[in-house]
Amino acid sequence: MGIQSTIEASVDKFTPAMQRVATVIRDQPRIVLEQTISELADSCGTSVASVVRFCRVLGLSGYAQLRMSLATELGKEAAQFGNDLILGAEIAQSDTLQEMASKVASLEILAIDETVSGLDYGALERVVAAVDQAERILLFGIGASQFVAQDLHHKLFRIGRNAFLLADPHEAWTAALLSPAGTVALGFSHSGATADTVRFLDIARQAGALTVALTGSPDSPLAQAADECLVSRARESRLRAGAMVSRIAQLAIVDCLFLGVASQRYEQTVDALRRTRDVTHPK
Structure with a gap:
């Protein structure tokens, strides 16, 4: 890093x-x-x-x-x-739109580069294998982190995996508590300090699920609540309504994770993507 x-x-x-x-x-x-x-x-x-x-x-x-x-x-x-x-x-009030776009684009390119080059590929391989074999996949994040969780849910759902996107903390904690054998629970939080997400992983872990943290802080409470940790790297601008650069870094991890899972059953994945595309884009 x-x-x-x-x-x-x-x-x-x-x-x-x-x-x-x-x-x-x-x-x-x-x-x-x-x-x-x-x-x-x-x-x-x-x-x-x-x-x-x-x-x-x-x-x-x-x-x-x-x-x-x-x-x-x-x-x-x-x-x-x-x-x-x-x-x-920082993005300044005097910056032109072109200067602001250049700053953000450069930070996002750098975040992807640092995230991918710094990934723990041993941990990523273990998470890929666990998600591939999972009976149930639970995904939870708050605020902007939920958009990242939603992206992974969309991708896994498109290839027929039993993935659940949990939008409400009480719903997430209930699902975590009732995790059947073979559950993988993934919590998303760039800071790693979001209390609801930390509790989600704590409950899931106590229920016997494999827990995974996607975070920008490897020493955070969320990372400590997880069996496996996938760390993103990002320098976020303070002039933001929600995650910008950190979101892009986490989406890079999501893409790597999805491609790893998809490649485990390559022919089945290609067939599922083709069939779902046909039904959503009828001729």
Whole structure:
């Protein structure tokens, strides 16, 4: 995972002082290359000790490693997207529509790249095998995460899998509690902290279901409630009505998961897709 995505995924671990460091670096990532640790601490209204603790929460030895990691990452991004685009920059009121579209598109491309390259393919293979053999597949997410769950439900339903999209928390908890043998329960939450979704996986796990978390935070409560965890990587813009970049990253995982399941019974899948297309697109 890139250092900027690591910062994004670690927000819940930061103290208020460290959160100020994260905000400044998120908005102006090049500031780390331009300022000493003392200057950065002043810019963030905090202490040098807080900056050092911030680095260690990220798994870094100190400020020098943070600077080196950011320099490498920003160099790669400049080569891929051009020097004029600062990926860490927020969408500004002064941006043109073209500039806003470029920022969002670049962040979404980067999110897909980081998500796919950072996937735990061992975990993905185990989830594919479990979903392929499942007697029942339960899918649940709140808000924008429900749209991602809905996308996987649509795909699995189209190829004849026994998948259920649960829209209401009480409905989800009931379905989780009454999970028959061979149930796979998938919970969707980018933050991994959505209480209703965490409870859904907790109940399903206690009922004997295999639980899977699709989240952007591998240390989150949702990940801890899951037998398997598929992690997305995204740097989300604060100017949003719902998930944007994080949604795209999770949809990339959904597509990988679906293709894995579909390929387990290739001929049956192709036949199901052909037949369902014929019935929904009559000649």
